Amino acid sequence: MIYKFGEENVKTEIPITEAEIDVEVYGNPLSIKTITGKTPSGVKLIWTVDAAKSKEFSRTYLPSCDMILIQINWDNGGGFYLISKETQLEVLKKLGRTTYIKLPKAGTNPRGVELSGQALQELIKHKETLTIPIDWKKERIDFKPFKRWIELWEQE
Numbered sequence: 602m603i604y605k606f607g608e609e610n611v612k613t614e615i616p617i618t619e620a621e622i623d624v625e626v627y628g629n630p631l632s633i634k635t636i637t638g639k640t641p642s643g644v645k646l647i648w649t650v651d652a653a654k655s656k657e658f659s660r661t662y663l664p665s666c667d668m669i670l671i672q673i674n675w676d677n678g679g680g681f682y683l684i685s686k687e688t689q690l691e692v693l694k695k696l697g698r699t700t701y702i703k704l705p706k707a708g709t710n711p712r713g714v715e716l717s718g719q720a721l722q723e724l725i726k727h728k729e730t731l732t733i734p735i736d737w738k739k740e741r742i743d744f745k746p747f748k749r750w751i752e753l754w755e756q757e
Contacts, residue, residue, distance in 0.1 A: 602624065629667065630666035632666055632667070632669070633668075634671070636721075638672075641670075641672055642715070642718040645716075646658070646716055647714045648713040650712060664689035666686055668689065669681070670684060675738075677737075681735055682733075689724065692724055702715070
């Protein structure tokens with residue numbers, strides 16, 4: 602984003618107290634989420650292992666900014682999605698909290714509250730979501746870091 606929009610237009614120093622915001626571009630806050638796989642799932646809305654905090658979050662959560670979602674599906678598609686705050690609110694209202702939000706299973710250590718797979722599919726396929734399909738290709742890179750360090754040390 603810094604390369605595309607310029608360092609002066611991209612704010613990356615976001616206070617840790619901003620739970621959802623990862624970056625600001627031209628003053629617009631954005632949440633950035635990445636997922637890997639054909640069927641999107643596992644996108645965290647909040648990182649916590651506290652069951653009470655998870656339940657409270659699910660009762661009160663409302664998206665506060667637009668979301669950039671990057672889906673990496675090696676050698677089989679994927680994409681870059683810009684999902685507006687309004688679209689997120691619309692899908693949340695349509696599905697309801699219990700379908701939109703996936704709470705962690707009791708007795709497990711899942712590390713947070715997730716956006717449900719169904720909600721992700723609705724957000725990705727929404728007519729207002731801006732989509733750039735990406736065909737992710739894996740390249741084999743023959744890189745041996747230990748050998749490279751030895752080469753660098755030999756130069757000294």
